[in-house]
Amino acid sequence: MDRLHLMTVFVAVGEAGSFAGAARRLGMSPPAVTRAIASLEARLGVKLLQRTTRYVRVTDAGQRYLDDARRIVAEVDEADEAVAGINAAPRGQLTVTAPVLFGKLYVMPGIVAYLQRYPQVAVSALFLDRVVNMLEEGVDVAVRIGPLPDSSLRAIKVGEVRRVLCAAPDYLAAHGVPAQPADLQAHTTIAATSVSPTVEWKFGPAGDTEAVRLQPRLLVTSNDSAIEAAKAGLGITRLLSYQVAGQLESGALQIVLPAYESAPLPIHIVHRESKYGSAKVRSFIDLMVARLRADKHLG
Incomplete structure (x- = not known):
C-alpha cells in the first residue's frame, strides 16, 4: 500500500483511539483500517498499537511515529493546497x-x-x-x-489584558475600599484557581512586586463562578480584565487598587x-x- 495512505490511517487511529472511529473518519471499512495498520507495522517491523477488545493504545514507539506522521501528513496537505494556488478556497x-x-x-x-x-x-x-x-x-x-x-x-x-481586582459596589459600600494591597487581608476574597492557583497575589511591576498572602473565603475552579460570586456581593476577586469587561461596563463590578496592577x-x-x-x-x-x-x- 502507499506509505502516505498508511500514515494517514495510522494518524486517524491514533487520534480516534479506535479502529471504528478511524474508519468513520476516513470513510473506510474497519477491516480495511485493520489491514492498513498491519501492513504499516510489517513494513516498519515495529508494534505501533496495543489493542484489546476494549481499547486501542499507542505504544511508546508508536507515539514517536504518530508525532512524525501527523506532521508529514499535514505538510503534504498544505503542499497540495499551496500548489492549487494561494487564492484557493480554504477546505x-x-x-x-x-x-x-x-x-x-x-x-x-x-x-x-x-x-x-x-x-x-x-x-x-x-x-x-x-x-x-x-x-x-x-x-x-x-x-x-x-x-x-x-x-x-x-x-x-x-x-493585551491586565490582572484586575474587582468587587460589587454594594460590597465596597458595606466594607470599604482597600487603599493598598495589605488591606485585602481584612476583606473577604474569592480566588479562581485557574487564574490564581495559590493564595498569594502579587502586585506591581516586575522587579518591584509586593506579595500578599490571603485566605480566601471562597475557592472556585472556574472564572465564571468567581465573577458570579463577586457580582452577588460576596467579596473581592482577581481576574483578567477581558473576563469582567462586560460587568465593569455595566457597573455590576468595579476595579479596586488600579494603581497596584502588574504589567499587562x-x-x-x-x-x-x-x-x-x-x-x-x-x-x-x-x-x-x-x-x-x-x-x-x-x-
Whole structure:
C-alpha cells in the first residue's frame, strides 16, 4: 500500500483511539483500517498499537511515529493546497485552542463567522485552561495569554489584558475600599484557581512586586463562578480584565487598587511553523487577527 495512505490511517487511529472511529473518519471499512495498520507495522517491523477488545493504545514507539506522521501528513496537505494556488478556497479540518472563557467570549464568534464564510472547512475547538502541545494534539492555531517561551512556533500579537481586582459596589459600600494591597487581608476574597492557583497575589511591576498572602473565603475552579460570586456581593476577586469587561461596563463590578496592577499580559495567536502556507490556517488567522485587534477590551 502507499506509505502516505498508511500514515494517514495510522494518524486517524491514533487520534480516534479506535479502529471504528478511524474508519468513520476516513470513510473506510474497519477491516480495511485493520489491514492498513498491519501492513504499516510489517513494513516498519515495529508494534505501533496495543489493542484489546476494549481499547486501542499507542505504544511508546508508536507515539514517536504518530508525532512524525501527523506532521508529514499535514505538510503534504498544505503542499497540495499551496500548489492549487494561494487564492484557493480554504477546505479541510482546522483545530483551534484557547483558554475557556476567552474562547467562549472572543474566539467562538470568530469561528462562527469563519465557518459561515468558508463552507468547506470544519473546525474542532479545544477550549482549555492549560497550555496545549500543538504538535502532539494536532492543533493548527492557538490563542495564548501571557509571555511565550522560545519555540519554533510563529506568533502574532493581537492585544493585551491586565490582572484586575474587582468587587460589587454594594460590597465596597458595606466594607470599604482597600487603599493598598495589605488591606485585602481584612476583606473577604474569592480566588479562581485557574487564574490564581495559590493564595498569594502579587502586585506591581516586575522587579518591584509586593506579595500578599490571603485566605480566601471562597475557592472556585472556574472564572465564571468567581465573577458570579463577586457580582452577588460576596467579596473581592482577581481576574483578567477581558473576563469582567462586560460587568465593569455595566457597573455590576468595579476595579479596586488600579494603581497596584502588574504589567499587562500579551495575547498572541500562535501557529506551527510551515514550509507552505495552508489556506485554511492563513484565512482563519487573518480573520481572528482583525477581530481581536479591533476589540476595545483587548487594547
